[in-house]
Each structure stands twice: as structure tokens, then as C-alpha cells.
Amino acid sequence: MTLNFQVMSRRLISFGNRPEMLRQRRQCGSEGISGTWTSGWILAQKRTLFYRVQDGTLQEADLRKARCIVLQDSKPEAARLSVAEKGPLILVDFPGQALYLQMDSIRETMAWHSVIRAAAVDNGLxxxxxxxxxxEIPVIIDKCIKFIYAYGSMSQGIYRRSGANSSITRLLALFQQDAWAVQLTRQEYSEYDVSSVLKRFxxxxxxxxxxxxxxSQLCEIAAGKRGSDKSVHYRRVLEQLPPINYLTTRKLIGHLHFIHEQHEKNLMPVENLAAIWGPTLMHVEGENLIRARLESAVVADLIILFFQIFEVDAAELSREKRILEVLERYHSANSSTPQNKPSGDLKIWIHLERKDTSNCVNVTVGPQKLAGEVCFELASKTSLPAHELCLEEVVCGGALTRPLHHTERVLDVVLRWGYWSDVDRKDNCLVLCQNTVLKEAAGQVKYLSPLCGDLRFADRKSRSFKTYLFEFSQAKxxxxxxxxxxxxxSEWKIEDIVWYLGYEPKRNPQMRWAITFIDKHDKPERSKENPYFGCTVAGTSKEEQVRWIGAMLAxxxxxxxxxxPVLLQ
Incomplete structure (x- = not known):
């Protein structure tokens, strides 16, 4: 339904903004160490949620970006709230922010949950x-592009071949109901199903x-009526688009540019793509052959001139180059597999129990295969059930280890090694083992407060460790x-780093435990100025280690x- 009314409540809403529950953006860092629950106002107007805590400024959240809206059991920290009836909490999870709400009564909480969720999934035409x-990209477009990028970029006739009509209709209906809830898997949908969904939408x-x-302006540029420097004219016209249209156009054209660059494999050069996408992106009433040709010419220009029109900077070009290098290695390795294997699958070795054993199994993984799925497939080779197992990433000669969360994509982990130097990646492997680290840390998650304490620290430049005050809150x-x-x-967002247990043998912090972390988006390249693999923090006790790991996991x-057990069965 469309919410054309306003709903307001005062004093009945409690905002949970403890850092382990609320990950604010940078400008809200004042929540800091002492974040607390507080009362305030809340107002829902169409698809915007306005809220103001006591003595605070009015803030708003775009419900179109709410990834998850669920009821959860009350937290121990909420026990002191001044509400008439204890009950469940509403979790509204946004990118970079999560709000926990509780009203004065269970009935009101349930009603607000229904209102907020209905507004969030009220997808129109x-x-x-x-x-x-x-x-600011529609979720349906973002998910389809990512799926095609992983599974269909090298597939012959991608965007030309049609998918199964039943699958297309089903997917469009699911995206209409709740786009965030849609899970695209290769087991259910082909790359041609998903590409057809994107085109039809x-x-x-x-x-x-x-x-x-x-x-008309775009067609004039394509026809050469506005001068020879097309990229400048296209840029000026496209900047007149509404913000969501512009950002979506940039993402889609960048994707089509990548597809075109692989035309020797997928047989879809720019001419083929433009013929399909011109009428799709520029459809108007009263189409004729001349207009259709101009529309195709517009899209062809946008694809060819993508970097100039959208002024792609050097950093983005460098990232694109690294991604292409990794994908080329991935597809090159994949080309040696039998032809009857699904496109995009890769075989990797996984050690059982520990790295130094010769007991290994060969597992087929694709871009969407999760660590939890691998644990389920291999559980029969161990004495433990799947939910008590985890995949562990072992790097730097075994000095650093990392338990993979069950929702991590296994191939992403392996491909990340492609950015590393030969010395750092030569002995890397995955080990199937008992899930002790995550299990210990998970027991602390519900009781965690913002963490603050003295830790020993060394950055990539330093061999010696110094003591500093560290804080973990707001997911930073x-x-x-x-x-x-x-x-x-300095500060690091948790989503921007990959952290490992342990330290490099060349620099020993002389402490009971250590965590080494690297930037997820940069190659950990050693140099004379930065001779070490990553930054390392270290502490004194096992209990302290569990708390810090638990905070980062939460x-x-x-x-x-x-x-x-249900998720893995």
C-alpha cells in the first residue's frame, strides 16, 4: 500500500543507540563510548522515517534503503527503559546504520513494525x-548486475538470449514484493534469466x-548535430537526469562497457549491445526505424565513451584493472575444467582439520557459494555437524588465520589472494575445522558494551609495538x-578491513594474543617504507581477546x- 498519512508518537519510543546495535555514519561519531538508550519522537511519512531523541536534532532515514525490518527479543540493556509493557524490539537495518525501537506497549510496537515494513517494501512502477x-541504485538493478557480472560476463549471447519466461515472471514478482529479500542463486536461475529480468524491468x-x-538532445548528439566532442555534450545532458536515474545510468553503462570488453568470449560487441539497449533505455511513443537507430547510436556512444563521459578517476581505473586481472586469472583457470561444468565454477583444495595434514578434498565453488554451504557439503567427512564447523583462511605461512563467517563467499576470499605478492600468498589455503573462535566470541555478543582499553600497536612501518588507547564503537x-x-x-571502519588472528613472526608483541588487519580494498604490497603485511594490535588476556573479537563480529x-542447524540443513 502507499502511505499517504502521517503517524506520530511521543514518549513511547526508545532508541537503542549503543554502538554494537547502532552503526552511525561519520557525522554521528559523538555517540562514542557512552552511547545509551533514550526516548524520543518518531514519525512515518510515506517512505521516510523521521526521529528525534531527547534534546537532539531531527533526523531522517530513507526507508527505501532499509535492508531488514524485523522484530527481535528485548535486549538486556533495554531492561531499564520506562515503558508500560516489556516486549520485542523493532530492528530497522540500513547500510551503515541500524535503529532499535521499542514503544510503550507490545501492541504499538507490532503496529509500528507493520507500518515501517509496509512503507519500506512499497515498490511502485x-x-x-x-x-x-x-x-542510490535500485536493488533489483544492483543485484541483477552483480549476478551477471559473476556468472554471465563471459557467456555467449548475454543480453541477446532470452531466459525462461516462468523464471523471469517469478523473479519480477519477488523483486516487487521485497527486493532485499530476493536471493539469486545459480541453482535456481541462469544468467539469461537474470539478464532478461533486468531488460524487462x-x-x-x-x-x-x-x-x-x-x-531529442541525446539523439542530436549521436547524429553529430552538436559538434565533434560528444563526451562533453553527453555529460552536460546526462547531468540533467534525476539523481537516481543518473547514478543508475552510470552503473549500467559501466557494466555494459565491461561486457563489451569481453566480446571475444561473449560475442556481444558494442553494436549488439546498443541494438538491444537503445530501445530499452530510451523508449518513447511513436517509435520508428530512424529513431530506433539513433537510440542505438546513443547507447553505443555511451558505452564506448563511458570513461570520458562519467569522468572516471585514476583510482577507479586502477580498481577496474585489478578486477579484470583477477577475473582473467579466474576464467583462465576455469577454462581447464570439463565443458559440462556450470560456467563460473572453480575447483579448490580444502584441508581437513589443519593445514599440515595431507587429508584434502577438492571442492567446486562458484561466485555465489557460501562458506556455510561448503561446511554442509563436507560435514560427512568429519565427526561434527555442519553448524559446528567453519572454514578457516590460513595465510602468511600459517602465521595468520581467520575464521570465515558462514555467509562469506568462498571465491571472494581466494580471489583476494590474487592481489598479494607471491611471497605472501604462496602457502595460503582454506582449512575445514571446528568453529571454536566464533563460538567463543558469539557468547559475548549480546552483552557487549563499547570497548575501550590499552592495546599494543604496530603499523605497517614499525617492528616495535607501542601502547595506545583503543576504542571500538559505531563499527569503527x-x-x-x-x-x-x-x-x-586514526580509525578504520570494520567493513573496510579484513582481520586475522596472529602476527608476523618478524615482529613479536610479547603479548597473549594479537590481531592483524589489512585494508580490504588495497593490495597489501610490501615496500621499504612499509615492510610489514598489515597493522597489528595485541593484548594481555584470553578474555580480552574474546571481547574484542566479539565486538568486531557483532x-x-x-x-x-x-x-x-536449520540454516545449514
Whole structure:
């Protein structure tokens, strides 16, 4: 339904903003160490949630970006709230932020849950009415592009061949109901099913992605009526698009540019893509052959001139190059597998119990295969049930280990090694073992407060360790120059790092435990200035280690640190 009314409540809402529950954006860092529950106002107007805590400013959250809206059991920290009736909490999970709400009565809480969820999934026909990612991209488009990028970029006739009509209709209906809830798997859908969904969704928009108002201007540029420097003219016209249309166009054209670059494998050069996507992105009433040719010419220009039109910077070009290098290695390795294997699958070796054993199994993984699924497949080779197992990443000659969360994609982990130097990746492997680390840390998650304490620290430049005040809150790890925490030296968002248990043997912190972390988006390349693999923090006791690991896990995976037996069966 469309919410055309306003609902307001005062005093009956409690906001949970403890850092392990609420991961605020940078401008909300003042929540810091002392984040607490508080009362306030809440207002739902169409698909925007307004809220204001006591003595605070009015804030708003775009419900189109709410990934998950569920009822959860009350937290121990909420016991002191001044509400008439204790009951469940509402979790509204946004990218980078999660709100916990509790009203004065269970009935009110249930009613607000229904109102908020109905608004979040109220997907209309227009582009701006869709559920959105944090990048302002409709979720249906983002998920389809990612699936095709992983499974269909090398498939012959991608976007030309049609998928099964029953699958297309089913997927479109599921995306309409709740786009965030849709799970695209190779077991259920082919790359041609998903590419057909993407085409049909964009074709059926009441207003085309490249809007009617800009149609004639774009066609004039394609016809050469505005001068020879097409990229400048296209850029000026495209900047007139509504923000969501512009960002979606940039993402889609960048994707089609990548598909075109693989045309020797997928047989889809720019001419073929433009013939399909021109009428899809620029459909207007009264189409004729001349207009259709101009529309195809527009899309062909956008694909060929993508980097110039959208002013792609050097950093993005470098990332694109690294991704292409990794994908080329991946597909090159994959080309040696039998032809009857599904496209995109890769065989990897997984050690059983520990790295130094010769007991290994060969497992087929694709871009969507999760660590939990591998545990389920191999559980019969161990004496433990699948939910008590985990895959462990072992790197740097066994000095660093990392238990994979059951929702991590296994292939992403292996491909990340492709960015590392030969010395750092030569002995890397995956081990199937008992899930002791995550199990210990999970027991602490529900009781965690913001963490703050002295830890030993060495960055990539330093062999020696120094003691600093560290804090983990708002899903960020920070450290300070002084004990009072008045001068922040640096901070790392948990989603931007990969952390491992252990330390490099070349620098021993002389402590009971250590965690080494690297930037997820940069190659950990050693140099004379940065001779070490990553940054390392170290502490004194096992209990302390469990608390820090638990805090980081709760920030990364707030709802399901451990898999349930049901999830893996």
C-alpha cells in the first residue's frame, strides 16, 4: 500500500543507540563510548522515517534503503527503559546504520513494525519508487548486475538470449514484493534469466531511464548535430537526469562497457549491445526505424565513451584493472575444467582439520557459494555437524588465520589472494575445522558494551609495538594519542578491513594474543617504507581477546554470528 498519512508518537519510543546495535555514519561519531538508550519522537511519512531523541536534532532515514525490518527479543540493556509493557524490539537495518525501537506497549510496537515494513517494501512502477542501495541504485538493478557480472560476463549471447519466461515472471514478482529479500542463486536461475529480468524491468518503466525530456538532445548528439566532442555534450545532458536515474545510468553503462570488453568470449560487441539497449533505455511513443537507430547510436556512444563521459578517476581505473586481472586469472583457470561444468565454477583444495595434514578434498565453488554451504557439503567427512564447523583462511605461512563467517563467499576470499605478492600468498589455503573462535566470541555478543582499553600497536612501518588507547564503537576501530582519548590518531571502519588472528613472526608483541588487519580494498604490497603485511594490535588476556573479537563480529554480522542447524540443513 502507499502511505499517504502521517503517524506520530511521543514518549513511547526508545532508541537503542549503543554502538554494537547502532552503526552511525561519520557525522554521528559523538555517540562514542557512552552511547545509551533514550526516548524520543518518531514519525512515518510515506517512505521516510523521521526521529528525534531527547534534546537532539531531527533526523531522517530513507526507508527505501532499509535492508531488514524485523522484530527481535528485548535486549538486556533495554531492561531499564520506562515503558508500560516489556516486549520485542523493532530492528530497522540500513547500510551503515541500524535503529532499535521499542514503544510503550507490545501492541504499538507490532503496529509500528507493520507500518515501517509496509512503507519500506512499497515498490511502485517508477524508478524512484524502488528499494535502493546505499549508492542510490535500485536493488533489483544492483543485484541483477552483480549476478551477471559473476556468472554471465563471459557467456555467449548475454543480453541477446532470452531466459525462461516462468523464471523471469517469478523473479519480477519477488523483486516487487521485497527486493532485499530476493536471493539469486545459480541453482535456481541462469544468467539469461537474470539478464532478461533486468531488460524487462527497465523496458517496462513508465518513464524510460534516459528520460523523454532528454530524448531529442541525446539523439542530436549521436547524429553529430552538436559538434565533434560528444563526451562533453553527453555529460552536460546526462547531468540533467534525476539523481537516481543518473547514478543508475552510470552503473549500467559501466557494466555494459565491461561486457563489451569481453566480446571475444561473449560475442556481444558494442553494436549488439546498443541494438538491444537503445530501445530499452530510451523508449518513447511513436517509435520508428530512424529513431530506433539513433537510440542505438546513443547507447553505443555511451558505452564506448563511458570513461570520458562519467569522468572516471585514476583510482577507479586502477580498481577496474585489478578486477579484470583477477577475473582473467579466474576464467583462465576455469577454462581447464570439463565443458559440462556450470560456467563460473572453480575447483579448490580444502584441508581437513589443519593445514599440515595431507587429508584434502577438492571442492567446486562458484561466485555465489557460501562458506556455510561448503561446511554442509563436507560435514560427512568429519565427526561434527555442519553448524559446528567453519572454514578457516590460513595465510602468511600459517602465521595468520581467520575464521570465515558462514555467509562469506568462498571465491571472494581466494580471489583476494590474487592481489598479494607471491611471497605472501604462496602457502595460503582454506582449512575445514571446528568453529571454536566464533563460538567463543558469539557468547559475548549480546552483552557487549563499547570497548575501550590499552592495546599494543604496530603499523605497517614499525617492528616495535607501542601502547595506545583503543576504542571500538559505531563499527569503527580507533586509537588515540593520549589516555583521555582527546587526540584521535586514526580509525578504520570494520567493513573496510579484513582481520586475522596472529602476527608476523618478524615482529613479536610479547603479548597473549594479537590481531592483524589489512585494508580490504588495497593490495597489501610490501615496500621499504612499509615492510610489514598489515597493522597489528595485541593484548594481555584470553578474555580480552574474546571481547574484542566479539565486538568486531557483532558489528559485521549483527544478527547471525553463528549459523543455526536449520540454516545449514
Amino acid at each position: 517508477h524508478l524512484a519508487q524502488q528499494q535502493l542501495t546505499h549508492e 527497465l523496458r517496462d518503466l513508465p518513464e524510460p531511464l534516459l528520460t523523454v525530456e532528454l530524448h 576501530l580507533c586509537y588515540y594519542k593520549d589516555k583521555r582519548g582527546s587526540v584521535k590518531l 558489528a559485521e554480522h549483527p544478527q547471525n554470528v553463528l549459523p543455526s
